[in-house]
Amino acid sequence: MAKRGAAGRSVTPQKPLERDALPAGAEMDEGLFFNRELSWLAFNDRVLQLAESADEPLLERLKFVAIYARNLDEFFMIRVARLHEQVRANVARLVPDGAAPGNTLDKLHEGIFEQSKRHSAIFEKLLRPALAEKGLRILNAKELDADQRAQVDQRFREQIFPVLTPLAIGLGRHFPYISNLSLSLAVLLRDPEAGEESVARVKVPKELLPRFLPLKNNVFVPLEEVIAQHLGDLFPGMEVLSWSLFRVTRDADFTVSEDAEDLLKAVETELRQRRFGDVIRLEVQAGMSPKLLEPLVEALGLESRQVYEEQGLLGLGDVQAIAFAPGFPELKDPPWVPVTQPRLRPDTDSPEGVTVMAAMRRGDLLVHHPYDSFASSVERFVTEAVADPDVLAIKQTVYRTSDSSPLVPALITATENGKQAVCMVELKARFDERTNIKWANALEEAGVHVVYGIPSLKTHAKAILIVRREGERVRHYVHIGTGNYNPKTARLYTDMGLFTTDPDIGADVADLFNYLTGFGRPKSFRKLLVAPLTMREGLLEHIKRTVVAHTLERPSRIQMKMNALVDPGIIRALYDASRAGVKVELNVRGICCLRPGVPGMSENIRVVSTLGRFLEHARVYIFERGTELRCYIGSADLMPRNLDHRVEILAPVEDTTLAAQVRDSLERSLADNTHAWELQADGAWRRLTPPAGADKHWAQGEVMERATRLAQFQGGRPLP
Template sequence: MGNKKTHFFNRELSWIEFNARVLTEANRKENPLLERLKFLSIVSSNFDEFFMVRVAGLKHQAKINPNEADSSGLTPLKQLTLISERVHEIFSHQHMMLREHIFPLLGKKGLSYIPPEDFTEAERQFAGNFFQKHIFPLLTPLKSGKNGELPYIANLRLYAAFLLKPIIDTKNIHPAFCPAAEEKALAFVQIPPAVQRIIWLPSESKKQRFTLLDDIILAFGTRLFEGYSVDQSLVFKAVCDAAFTVDEERHEDFMEAMEEILAARRASVPIRLTCTDTSSEITKILVEKTGLSSQDVYKAGKIIDLSSLSNLAEKSGFSKHRYPAWKPLYPPSLMQNEAMWDILKQRDILLHVPYESYDPVLRFINDAADDPDVLAIKMTLYRTSGKSPIIKTLERAARKGKQVTVFVELKARFDEKRNISWAQQLMHFGVIVVHGIANLKVHAKMLLVVRRESDGIVRYVHMATGNYNEKTARLYSDISLFTSNPEIANDATVFFNMISGYSAIQTMRRLYMAPVNLKSRLLYMIEREKMHSTRETPGLIMAKMNSLADPDIIKALYDANNAHVRIMLNVRGICTLVPGIRKQSENISVISIVDRFLEHSRIFYFQNGGAEEAYLSSADWMSRNLDRRVELMFPVTQKDLFQELKDILHLYFSDNTHAHELNADGTWSLKKPRSGEIPVRAQESLYNKYKQRAETANKEIPRLFTVRRKEPRERGGPKSL
C-alpha cells in the first residue's frame, strides 16, 4: 500500500484492511459464536457501502481522468485492480469461515442452518406449504427482454434467477409467453424484502433449525413457471452506483435537489455482483448484460448477503453465545434530584457512551422542552434514529411556544430520505428548519439551550463526537460534554448564527470550526509541539480518531517526528500515514482497536511543553472533514475531566488484546501480551471503571430511614410506643 516517494498508503486499500481487522474478530475463538457471526455480517454491509460510493467514484474517475494518480501514486484503474484482488481474498475467507467454522459450531450448540437438500420429510412439507401460503402470492416472475436484456435490478435487493427449459410442446403456448428458440429462457424473481429472510423450521426437540427465504424460493420456484422445468438457478445481489452529488448551483430548492439524487440512485447501474456459485451459465449472462467485468463478480457458496444473518444473534435462548450484558450506567454526577441547569452551573459533565447511559442527553432535551423558563433550543441533526424521541421532543417544545431552530443535514449519505421527512415534519410544527449550506455538509454535533434566570439569560451547551441517535449510542463509543461555560456558550451562539443565516466569519474564543480554522489550529498545535520538543525532553501528541488521511496533517506529523516528538495515534479505520520509517516516522506508532463497540470518539491531546491541552471533536483528520464539512473541535479544561480524557487515551494505547498495530509495509499485527504482561482490554476496563464508579456512588448516597409508628387509637384508648 505504501510508496517510497510520497510516503502515503492508499486510502481505499487502507479502508479494506479495516474490514480485515473486523474479520479477525469473527475468527477469534474466545468470542461468543453469535458475536462472531455478527462480525461476519458487518464486513458484508461495510463492503456494500464501500462499493456503492468509493468504488463507483473510482470508476467514474477512471473514465474521466484515467492517468491521475492519488497521493500513494496509484491510478484509478490500478486501484480498482488492487481493490478487487484484496476484497476477493477477504470475501473468500469470510464465506469459508461461515461455512466451515461458524455454522458447524452453531449446529453443535443447537442452532442449525438446514439447506433444502437436507430437509426432513416434515420440513420439506412445511417449507412447501410456507411457500404456497406466504411467499407465492408476493412473487412476480420477470422474464428477460427480447434481446436478453435484464429487467430492472434494484440496488441491494436479493434476486433468484432461473434458467428454464420447456417440458411441454411450446406450439400450444402463445408466443408472448414463450421465448424464441434461439433465446435463453431466463427468469428473475425478487426475493420479498418484507418477509424475514431467516425461516424457522418446525422442531420437536430443543434444537433450533432454520433455512433461508431464498432457499425456499429456489427449492419451490418451479411452481412459478408452469410448463417449464428449472435447468439452473442461483441467487444474486447487485450493488449499484450511489456516488451522486447534488448540483448545488443549479437548484434553488435544496430539498427538491436531494429528492432528485434519491431518484437517480434508485435507477443507477450495477458496480458489483455477488452470487451463489450454483450456475456458471447464469453468472455469465448477468456479467455480460450488466457490463461488469470478471473482477466485479464475487461468487460465494450457497449463501450470499451475510449482513442479514446478524438477526440470528437476537434469537432467544442462546444468550450464552452472545457477549455478557454491559448495562449502560447512569453518571453519578447527574443522579441528584437537582435540575441539570443547577448541576451545570457548578461544573461541566463528561458523558461516555455506551458505557454510560445516553439518557442524560434525552433528559437535557426533555427538560429544555418542558421548562417554562427555557426560551430557545438550537441544535444540529446529522443522523437520527428511525423513530427518534428527539424529534418528538423538539416538536413538543415548539408547540409550547419555545423558539426551536434545527439544522437538518439533508446530505447525510443514505439518510437523506429520513432527514427530508424529519425536516418536513418539524416545519409542520413550527420549528425553524435550516437545511443546506452550499458545497458543505454540517457534521458538527451541538445543542444550545437558552434559559431565562433570575440573574439574566443563561445558555447551556451540549457538544459531542457522535450523532444525536439513541440507538447508535448503544453500539458506538462516543464522548460528549455538557457545559454552561460563558465563553463556550457565546461561541455556540456565534456558530449557529454563522450556519443558519448571512453572517461574516466571526472569531470564536474556545471553539474551532471547519472549514474556517480547525485545520489551521491543528497544524499550529503540531508545529508548537515540534518547537517545544528536544531529544532530551521530547514532545507528545496522542490522538484518537476514525480516519487519518489529510496530506497536510500527515506531513506536519512527519516534521514533528523529525523533531523527536513522540506521536501516538489510535485510528480505527483509514490511515494513509506510513509509520516506522527512519527520518520520517520512526517516532510515530499507529494502533486500531476492534472490539464489541465501534470506536467513534475523536480525542486529541498535546503536551505543549507542560501546559497540556485536550480536545474532543466531530472531525476526523481527513480532507473532507477539515476542508469540506462544518465540524467543531472543543476543549475539555475542567481539571478532573481533562485527566479522565488523558487516562482514556493511555488506556487505549495500553490495550494488548484487541489492538492492531500498523507496520511500515501496510500490514497490521494483532498485539498480544508479552511474557509476564497483564492482558489489557480497553473497552472492558472502561466499562469496569464506570461500573465501579456508579457502585461507589450508590453506597455513598445518604439514605433516609423510614420510621414506622402505630397511629394513636381513639381518645381514651391505649397508645402505642
C-alpha cells in the first residue's frame, strides 16, 4: 500500500536496509571483493601519505593533516557507528566479502591506531619544527616568552574566562552531556582542607573562539593550553593534581522514515536527536591519569576498542584554519585562478560578449572545474536567465551549496521577475541539512516552488533546466554536472558540467523534475541514465554490449572514473568483461571493493587512485566498441545507495570533440605517476613514481596548463 510522502504525494515504500549492503540472495565471496571499510581506511592512508610527502609545500602538508582528521571524524560518525549498531543487533552477514561487523571493527581499530601514530608524528615532529623555521610557530604554553604570556593572560581574562563553565563529575552529580567532536579538559582536583580528590570537566569553547589563538609575529597557541595554564582561576582554593584532554565522537547518522508526512519537520526532528547519538569514539591524550580515564570510560559505556590514545594534540582537523590563513605564499601551492571557458569569453566581433545560452545554441559546451570558472559559466547561466525576459521557467536541484552561493538567491529574483522558479532541495544531504533548511525556508517565503523530495530517496542529481520562449515554441537549456552547485567547492573539487540544448536531454530533464515534483514515474528516458529507474540496467547493458563487440581485431575498452566502486553487481559485470579480454581502466579516488589483477578473473583490470591539490570528484563512464564511443558524465558513483536509493543522472556527451576532452582528462589521471597509487591484487596500494629517465606526469598540473593555454586563444586567434 502506498504511503503519503512530502507534499501529500504518493510514495512507493522501499524496504529499509544498509545502503551498501549485500542484496538479498546475492552471493558472498571474499576472494572477489575487498572489505568496504578497510578500503576506505586505505584511502585515508593515501591522504596521510600526502601529508608525509616532502614534495608538497609545508602548508599543503598541514592541509592534508587536517583533511585526514576530518575524514576520520566523519568515518566514525557514520560508518563505524553503523558497524557498532550491527554488532548490537547481532548481524553476522551484510557485505559481499563476508566479514562480520565485529571483525571489521577490530581490524579498523588496529589500522587506525597505527595511522594515528604517523598522523601525530608528522605534525609534532616534522611540520611544527619545519614551520617554525619558516617563521610560523605553533607553540604550547610553556614555550611562550614573557611578552607572549602577557598577551595570553590578557586574552584569557577578557575573552576566554567569561565563556568557560567548569562542571564537577561525581559527588552525586549527573555526568555532564559532552557534545559531538567537542574538545574538553578532564581535571583531577584535590581539596587541601578536606583532603578529598574530585574530577571536573572544562569544555574548550572552540565554537566561540579560534582553536589556535593568534599572537603577534605569526605565533599560534592552542586554546586548550591557555585554559590549562589558568585552571587555578577556574577552581580557586583547589589543588590541580593533573589535567588531560579528551574528545568524544558520536553517532551522527540518521534515517528519515519513509512514512514521514512532513519531510521538513522530520529532518528538523532528527537533527535535534543527532546531538544525542551514542558515543562511538573516545580520544584521550597519551599519559592520561587512570583516575581521569576510568570514570570517563565507565560513564560513557565504552569498549576498549572505542578508546584511542593520541600523542600530541587532539582534533587536528582544526589546523586547517592555519593552513588556509593568509600569508606565507612560498609555503603553499602557487595560486590558481579559474579561467573562463574559451567559447564564453568576449568575442572580438561582438565586444559586448556572448550569453551562455547563445553559445549553447551554437553547440554543446563542456566545463571542467576548477580549471574552468564556475562563476563565468554555471552562475552566469542562471543570472543571465533571470534577467532574460524570454525565459519562462528556471528549475534547479540543490544538494550541497553554501551561504554565499548566488544561485539560490537568483531563483528568488526570478520569482520576483514573474518567472516560474522551482528548486528541488535535498534536506537529507548529510551535514548540510541545516543550510538546506535555511535556504528552503527563504525560497518558500519568496514564492519559489520548493520540493523536498521523497523520504526514501536522496536527490543527488545535479541539474538546471531553463525554459525559454523562442518564437512560436520553447527551447530547453540544460546544465548537468558531476558536482554540487557550490561556488566554494567548485574551486577545490574537480568536476565536469555539460551545457546542452539537445531536445531529448531537455525533455528527459523536464520529465525528471516532473517526477520529483508530481506524481509521475517515467518508465524510460530518451538519453539520460537515471537512478533508481534506469541507471543500473543501462550501465550493465553498456558493459554487456562492450563485451559482445570485443574482438582481437577490434578490441573494446571500458574506462571509468568515480569516487567509489562498491556495487557487487557492477563489479561482477566488470569481472565478466575482463574474462572476455576487454581492457578495463578504472580511476577510483576512494573506496574500491573490486580486486584487480587476479589471473582468470581480473587480469585485464587496472585500478588507479589519484589524489592531490584538488579533490577528484568527477564521475565519467566511457565505453569503446570499435569505432563507437559512448561517454557519460554525471552525479553517480557505483554504489548500491547511488544506483538504488538515490535520484542520480548520467548524461551522454555526444559531441565528439567534447567526448575527446573528457577522455583526455581521464587518461591523464590514468597516466599520472606523481600523485597516483595503483591497487594490487592483495589490496595494497602502490604509489606510482616515474621510471628512471621517464617524464613525470601530474594530471592536475597538466590540465591547469591546458586550461591556461586555451584561455589565451579564442577561435584560433590570440585574445585581445
